[in-house]
Amino acid sequence: MTLTEKLLARAAGKATVSAGENIWVKADILMTHDVCGPGTIGVFQREFGAKAKVWDRHRVVIIPDHYIFTADSRSNRNVDLLREFARDQGLTYFYDVIDDPNGTWKFDPARGPLRRQYGSRYAGVCHAALPQKGHTRPGEVLFGTDSHTCMAGAFNQFATGIGNTDAGFVMGTGKLLLKVPETMRFRLEGRLQPGVMAKDIILHAIGEIGFDGATYRALQFEGSGIAGLSMDDRMTIANMAIEAGGKNGIFPYDARTAEYVDTRTRLNGTRTHYEPVEPDADQRFVYDSVIDLDRLEPTVACHPDPGQRKLARDLGDVQLDRAYIGSCTGGKTSDFVEFARVVRGRRVRIDTFGVPATPEIVHDLQTTRWAGQTLWDILLAAGVQLTENAGCAACLGGPVDTFGRVNAPLRCISATNRNFPGRMGHKESQIFLASPATVAASAIAGHIADPREYFSTVPVAES
Numbered sequence: 001m002t003l004t005e006k007l008l009a010r011a012a013g014k015a016t017v018s019a020g021e022n023i024w025v026k027a028d029i030l031m032t033h034d035v036c037g038p039g040t041i042g043v044f045q046r047e048f049g050a051k052a053k054v055w056d057r058h059r060v061v062i063i064p065d066h067y068i069f070t071a072d073s074r075s076n077r078n079v080d081l082l083r084e085f086a087r088d089q090g091l092t093y094f095y096d097v098i099d100d101p102n103g104t105w106k107f108d109p110a111r112g113p114l115r116r117q118y119g120s121r122y123a124g125v126c127h128a129a130l131p132q133k134g135h136t137r138p139g140e141v142l143f144g145t146d147s148h149t150c151m152a153g154a155f156n157q158f159a160t161g162i163g164n165t166d167a168g169f170v171m172g173t174g175k176l177l178l179k180v181p182e183t184m185r186f187r188l189e190g191r192l193q194p195g196v197m198a199k200d201i202i203l204h205a206i207g208e209i210g211f212d213g214a215t216y217r218a219l220q221f222e223g224s225g226i227a228g229l230s231m232d233d234r235m236t237i238a239n240m241a242i243e244a245g246g247k248n249g250i251f252p253y254d255a256r257t258a259e260y261v262d263t264r265t266r267l268n269g270t271r272t273h274y275e276p277v278e279p280d281a282d283q284r285f286v287y288d289s290v291i292d293l294d295r296l297e298p299t300v301a302c303h304p305d306p307g308q309r310k311l312a313r314d315l316g317d318v319q320l321d322r323a324y325i326g327s328c329t330g331g332k333t334s335d336f337v338e339f340a341r342v343v344r345g346r347r348v349r350i351d352t353f354g355v356p357a358t359p360e361i362v363h364d365l366q367t368t369r370w371a372g373q374t375l376w377d378i379l380l381a382a383g384v385q386l387t388e389n390a391g392c393a394a395c396l397g398g399p400v401d402t403f404g405r406v407n408a409p410l411r412c413i414s415a416t417n418r419n420f421p422g423r424m425g426h427k428e429s430q431i432f433l434a435s436p437a438t439v440a441a442s443a444i445a446g447h448i449a450d451p452r453e454y455f456s457t458v459p460v461a462e463s
């Protein structure tokens with residue numbers, strides 16, 4: 001069995017399963033957020049009763065993150081609905097925007113979009129927050145009301161996005177009927193060269209198969225190249241499995257996975273026990289390919305879908321209006337580090353927005369110093385508009401006052417994960433997806449640029 005089949009067999013209490021089989025699967029965690037949470041709760045209460053209790057109050061994790069820093073009153077109200085539900089249910093893990101359990105959330109536009117407006121429990125973008133807060137464990141099943149839930153496959157778990165109706169059912173029962181997906185294998189061999197990032201791997205892979213090339217399939221990543229990938233790198237890759245239509249993305253378990261998960265579960269007091277799944281010798285795949293990391297180059301997914309693959313060095317004639325670094329895919333600490341390596345000592349030529357995925361990442365950027373200067377200050381000095389209000393922000397457009405939202409028919413290069421028309425706001429805008437390094441180089445050039453031309457060769461003193 002493949003990693004996904006093995007994991008699902010275990011979650012279904014069966015010795016074996018095969019692709020195409022329908023099975024009942026036990027959930028380990030159900031995650032929801034401010035956009036889909038109220039709808040999920042509505043389904044749950046309609047089907048199970050207004051006073052019904054969730055199947056396990058320690059396994060429903062609620063993370064408001066999407067439409068938070070906006071004056072839109074209905075968006076603010078969604079956070080209040082989640083708070084009321086979490087309180088009534090006695091949920092252990094509700095990462096509220098504010099500290100007062102009886103308060104109401106209201107964004108204050110008069111204080112501006114840049115300065116922090118959240119309390120001590122706020123966790124930021126759900127997919128980045130789940131691992132940071134110790135909710136991702138190898139061998140487990142994670143359902144989330146968000147298509148990029150597949151990001152947690154980096155941790156050797158089955159993680160997939162589900163709709164509100166399914167989520168309402170999981171909320172009441174802790175299980176879900178699933179069809180076992182076929183598995184496609186991508187063997188990563190070699191090592192990424194300077195200026196080339198994990199984002200380039202997944203943009204290359206999606207370019208190979210197209211934005212619907214993995215529809216309802218598992219993407220399994222293997223190979224000697226994985227050892228050189230950080231957990232952030234693996235998250236970037238697994239996150240975008242859905243951009244090829246995948247049901248989930250999954251990585252093998254190794255010492256790096258263990259170190260991350262053990263640290264985070266201990267730090268947050270979450271469940272420390274887990275059982276990873278190892279690959280079988282007789283795995284069968286519907287697709288098998290090798291990606292040579294040594295030869296990979298900075299890659300861009302052009303408008304209008306994530307499968308429109310081109311090399312950054314061939315796109316120098318694409319003039320840009322805007323650059324954006326942020327989201328679950330491209331707003332992690334390591335993403336900002338690579339971005340900073342390129343912009344350090346330079347100035348961006350176009351409007352450039354930076355949105356860290358979580359408050360912890362904001363803290364990292366404000367405390368990590370290179371030669372006495374914080375990463376935060378390096379980015380500000382380069383002309384990047386950076387906000388402390390970690391969240392999804394303009395990754396999916398959002399209300400018109402959302403920080404960085406593309407409100408006009410602009411061309412934007414972005415470290416996010418999705419570029420279908422209208423994704424970041426205006427329906428006639430054009431979004432080009434790229435790695436943080438490529439976004440940085442392009443922000444400096446004012447057109448799409450290969451970051452290898454800008455990469456600093458001077459060793460950076462870090463503290």
Ligand code: SF4
Pocket residue numbers: 066125126127146148326327328329391392395396416417
């Ligand atoms: S950052 Fe973007 S892709 Fe990630 S959860 Fe938020 S809206 Fe979705």
